[in-house]
Amino acid sequence: RYYLFYDRLDYFWHTKMTHAHNGQGLEMQSFERITNSLAYCFMLGWTEQAIYQGHLVYAAMNQGHQLCRYGISHKHAHAFMLRLFADWRGNDVSHPFLEWAYEVPLYEGLLERWRDPDPESIKPWLQAACEYHAHEAKQDTSRTFYDFGDFRIMRTPLEIHMILRLRELEGL
Numbered sequence: 001r002y003y004l005f006y007d008r009l010d011y012f013w014h015t016k017m018t019h020a021h022n023g024q025g026l027e028m029q030s031f032e033r034i035t036n037s038l039a040y041c042f043m044l045g046w047t048e049q050a051i052y053q054g055h056l057v058y059a060a061m062n063q064g065h066q067l068c069r070y071g072i073s074h075k076h077a078h079a080f081m082l083r084l085f086a087d088w089r090g091n092d093v094s095h096p097f098l099e100w101a102y103e104v105p106l107y108e109g110l111l112e113r114w115r116d117p118d119p120e121s122i123k124p125w126l127q128a129a130c131e132y133h134a135h136e137a138k139q140d141t142s143r144t145f146y147d148f149g150d151f152r153i154m155r156t157p158l159e160i161h162m163i164l165r166l167r168e169l170e171g172l
Contacts, residue, residue, distance in 0.1 A: 038081065058095055113125055
């Protein structure tokens with residue numbers, strides 16, 4: 001809950017600073033952290049908070065608050081989780097993601113198949129996603145970024161938990 005409060009407060013101050021400085025805001029809200037909070041909410045079964053957080057992430061991105069490392073670190077898994085959220089919500093949210101957000105074929109395949117009612121059809125994709133997560137769970141450096149380079153999510157496959165929770169919410 002602390003992270004959710006922090007994300008909302010951070011968004012509030014980014015918005016206030018943008019208005020106070022004639023459209024030139026802080027541009028430091030962390031795309032990664034607020035997306036992690038979204039996935040944590042789904043993992044914990046906090047659906048209403050997850051929906052609010054998802055809208056907050058998209059609002060921050062669409063207003064340019066997230067430039068902290070969004071265009072540099074290429075966190076494919078975070079872009080995938082946001083695109084998964086948008087797919088689940090329908091036309092509720094959108095963002096023109098940069099082309100790097102579509103570079104991982106595994107995530108593109110999962111986005112196409114996550115609603116498949118046959119659990120056996122998505123099973124190999126989820127297993128591949130687990131392997132990808134393990135491969136990308138390395139500490140970020142100043143020049144090399146991994147999808148799960150943050151020690152808090154290295155051993156917690158947030159993207160897998162999010163898919164499973166959304167499938168559950170869809171009755172699958």
